[in-house]
Amino acid sequence: MRRMIFKSLVHGPLTEAAPAADAAALAELAAQVNAAARRRLGRTLSIREVDAGSCNGCELEIHALNNVLYDLERFGMRFVASPRHADVLLVTGPVTINMREALERTYQATPHPKWVVAVGDCGRDGGVFAGSYACVGGVSAVLPVDLHIAGCPPAPLALLKGLLALLENAERGAGAAV
Amino acid sequence: MKTLRELIDEGQTIAAHRPWPRALVGEEAWLQAIGLLQEQTCTLLGLWGDNATVHLALLDEARKEPALLSYECEDDSYPSVGRLHAPAIRLERALRDLSGLDPEGLPDTRAWLDHGKWPVLRPLGKTERVAATRKRKPYPLLSAEGESLHQIPVGPVHAGIIEPGHFRFTASGETVVRLEERLGYVHKGTESLLAGQAPERAAMLAGRVSGDSTVAYALAFARALEAALGAEVPARAVWLRALMAELERLANHFGDIGAICNDAAFAMLHAHCGLLREQVLRAAAACFGHRLMMDCIVPGGVRADLPGDARRRLADLVAQVRKYFPELIELYDNTASLQDRTVGTGVLSAKLARQFGCGGYVGRASGRAFDARRMPGYAPYDRLQFELPLREEGDVDARVWIRIREVEQSLALVEQILLALPDGPVARPLPAANAAEGVALIEGFRGDILAWVRTGADGRIARCHLRDPSWFQWPVLEAAIEGNIVADFPLCNKSFNCSYSGHDL
Numbered sequence: 001m002r003r004m005i006f007k008s009l010v011h012g013p014l015t016e017a018a019p020a021a022d023a024a025a026l027a028e029l030a031a032q033v034n035a036a037a038r039r040r041l042g043r044t045l046s047i048r049e050v051d052a053g054s055c056n057g058c059e060l061e062i063h064a065l066n067n068v069l070y071d072l073e074r075f076g077m078r079f080v081a082s083p084r085h086a087d088v089l090l091v092t093g094p095v096t097i098n099m100r101e102a103l104e105r106t107y108q109a110t111p112h113p114k115w116v117v118a119v120g121d122c123g124r125d126g127g128v129f130a131g132s133y134a135c136v137g138g139v140s141a142v143l144p145v146d147l148h149i150a151g152c153p154p155a156p157l158a159l160l161k162g163l164l165a166l167l168e169n170a171e172r173g174a175g176a177a178v
Numbered sequence: 179m180k181t182l183r184e185l186i187d188e189g190q191t192i193a194a195h196r197p198w199p200r201a202l203v204g205e206e207a208w209l210q211a212i213g214l215l216q217e218q219t220c221t222l223l224g225l226w227g228d229n230a231t232v233h234l235a236l237l238d239e240a241r242k243e244p245a246l247l248s249y250e251c252e253d254d255s256y257p258s259v260g261r262l263h264a265p266a267i268r269l270e271r272a273l274r275d276l277s278g279l280d281p282e283g284l285p286d287t288r289a290w291l292d293h294g295k296w297p298v299l300r301p302l303g304k305t306e307r308v309a310a311t312r313k314r315k316p317y318p319l320l321s322a323e324g325e326s327l328h329q330i331p332v333g334p335v336h337a338g339i340i341e342p343g344h345f346r347f348t349a350s351g352e353t354v355v356r357l358e359e360r361l362g363y364v365h366k367g368t369e370s371l372l373a374g375q376a377p378e379r380a381a382m383l384a385g386r387v388s389g390d391s392t393v394a395y396a397l398a399f400a401r402a403l404e405a406a407l408g409a410e411v412p413a414r415a416v417w418l419r420a421l422m423a424e425l426e427r428l429a430n431h432f433g434d435i436g437a438i439c440n441d442a443a444f445a446m447l448h449a450h451c452g453l454l455r456e457q458v459l460r461a462a463a464a465c466f467g468h469r470l471m472m473d474c475i476v477p478g479g480v481r482a483d484l485p486g487d488a489r490r491r492l493a494d495l496v497a498q499v500r501k502y503f504p505e506l507i508e509l510y511d512n513t514a515s516l517q518d519r520t521v522g523t524g525v526l527s528a529k530l531a532r533q534f535g536c537g538g539y540v541g542r543a544s545g546r547a548f549d550a551r552r553m554p555g556y557a558p559y560d561r562l563q564f565e566l567p568l569r570e571e572g573d574v575d576a577r578v579w580i581r582i583r584e585v586e587q588s589l590a591l592v593e594q595i596l597l598a599l600p601d602g603p604v605a606r607p608l609p610a611a612n613a614a615e616g617v618a619l620i621e622g623f624r625g626d627i628l629a630w631v632r633t634g635a636d637g638r639i640a641r642c643h644l645r646d647p648s649w650f651q652w653p654v655l656e657a658a659i660e661g662n663i664v665a666d667f668p669l670c671n672k673s674f675n676c677s678y679s680g681h682d683l
């Protein structure tokens with residue numbers, strides 16, 4: 001272990017500064033989120049993720065935001081365990097009927113001001129599950145949604161861009177779509 | 179007692195069913211089949227309803243013979259399998275909720291997937307619309323009595339970024355004396371949606387049963403449909419499918435090894451494994467056009483051929499992992515504080531693993547040497563060399579080690595596939611539509627996935643059933659946690675990593 005720690009010290013962080021367009025976008029996001037987030041919420045944005053019937057694909061990509069390459073926390077955003085600590089609910093899935101009540105209660109447990117981000121094609125309108133007897137079909141059918149991030153699942157970078165768009169649009173109080 | 183083969187031979191064979199035999203049997207043979215399960219001559223592969231018929235998929239492991247027995251219900255009921263063979267209980271509860279067929283004698287009369295909120299009853303059977311406002315009975319959880327026991331309810335919304343489900347712990351001090359799971363929160367009605375779909379659309383739905391296993395599900399569905407229709411898949415597509423399946427296995431194993439360590443508060447391995455996972459996903463995106471490879475397997479082949487630099491890209495990935503991963507293994511092996519958490523924690527006995535036919539690393543960490551790539555087996559694995567890692571301990575540590583060894587095997591498989599990848603087309607149109615039935619058993623990263631398809635004369639899916647490996651893993655998690663401390667539950671749970679979405683469907 002000591003060898004690995006030593007290596008990390010010598011080589012510096014693995015977090016990407018790659019020359020690809022992705023990295024450029026990340027760097028840009030880093031600056032913008034910091035400015036916008038500070039204006040609205042101080043330095044941080046606390047996110048509570050709620051799976052409202054996802055296939056788990058969206059969760060996998062949301063998880064990836066935490067890996068060393070994307071390192072969400074450097075933008076001042078982090079995932080919290082309780083809705084009571086959250087500014088943002090990040091909701092995935094077509095909202096199954098069996099999860100509807102839990103989702104509503106989670107929303108009620110989140111203090112104001114709060115934003116809801118619907119993630120994935122399922123979160124937008126139910127995706128491939130639209131029309132099922134077991135799904136409400138889209139987060140906006142249950143909660144006021146501030147932003148939709150499309151994709152099946154949206155890649156980590158799309159998620160990052162979406163969270164930034166939320167911050168900018170929260171200023172104007174309007175919904176947005178990316 | 180008769181063998182499975184004899185029961186099939188004596189029944190009324192359904193010619194349109196491929197590649198395993200299926201026979202319609204009467205009550206006597208049905209009861210004998212339950213006997214085969216009970217004495218563990220056969221393993222339960224699945225149990226589902228199709229109109230008024232119940233299908234029972236079995237595997238005679240010693241003879242390597244899988245088969246389906248079907249029972250036609252009169253008065254919408256059939257002799258319960260779960261009454262004598264516990265692994266079938268939840269399947270039968272779900273079957274009753276969805277198809278409305280009653281397992282006669284099943285001791286657990288509670289609904290399972292139906293939480294009393296859907297606007298319909300029996301969505302897959304004699305459907306009836308009901309008022310959404312109907313009065314709901316509370317769900318009676320099993321009781322636990324004793325001095326100074328207390329209960330801890332957890333979920334459906336959990337603290338982490340994970341799927342929803344409810345866990346009810348009864349604890350004595352810190353020790354869990356009973357865990358009861360309540361699932362069904364992410365039931366999406368996928369099987370109802372599948373009915374009536376054209377093959378392409380159905381494949382998309384199958385690929386979204388459990389996002390982490392999208393490749394395995396798409397493969398299982400495609401193979402079942404292709405078996406039904408007698409479709410020939412080009413050799414190159416068969417190999418590319420295996421390549422995707424192994425990449426999916428690698429990505430999941432890396433993610434989960436890291437996450438297990440994280441649940442033992444060892445964040446360093448989590449960070450390193452997360453990096454490896456990301457590298458696999460990026461390679462997958464570069465080679466197949468989607469990070470999780472969703473919709474890349476289609477009935478008849480694969481969606482697209484590899485781009486020109488794919489071989490180099492994948493060879494680089496393998497080389498990188500080979501260089502990087504051994505250090506992580508060493509770290510896992512030599513960190514006493516981590517081992518202290520994983521060794522001896524959450525032990526699943528070999529007996530239960532065998533009885534429930536636990537697939538994947540859960541079974542293999544408890545001495546069950548089963549892998550669908552070997553048995554019943556499917557191409558191209560018959561032409562590939564790989565070992566089946568096996569452990570006897572059945573604890574969190576053993577499940578981690580199985581994953582570690584499987585990473586090594588999958589790397590070797592990726593290399594072999596790249597070397598032997600045949601040329602040619604990557605897809606072929608499906609043969610003309612006809613009414614037929616097909617079945618497939620595919621080894622996903624989590625274990626064996628069963629897919630069963632019945633097509634109509636119009637070429638659309640008349641009925642499709644998809645059985646997740648978690649059906650036979652969730653129940654034994656309840657047993658594995660007994661006697662452990664509550665704080666070790668996340669660790670145990672992650673080491674099983676059962677699917678909620680795959681189970682709830």
Ligand code: SF4
Pocket residue numbers: 053054055056057058092093094119120121122123127151152153154386389
């Ligand atoms: S949007 Fe796609 S990945 Fe996300 S939950 Fe829906 S089906 Fe799964």
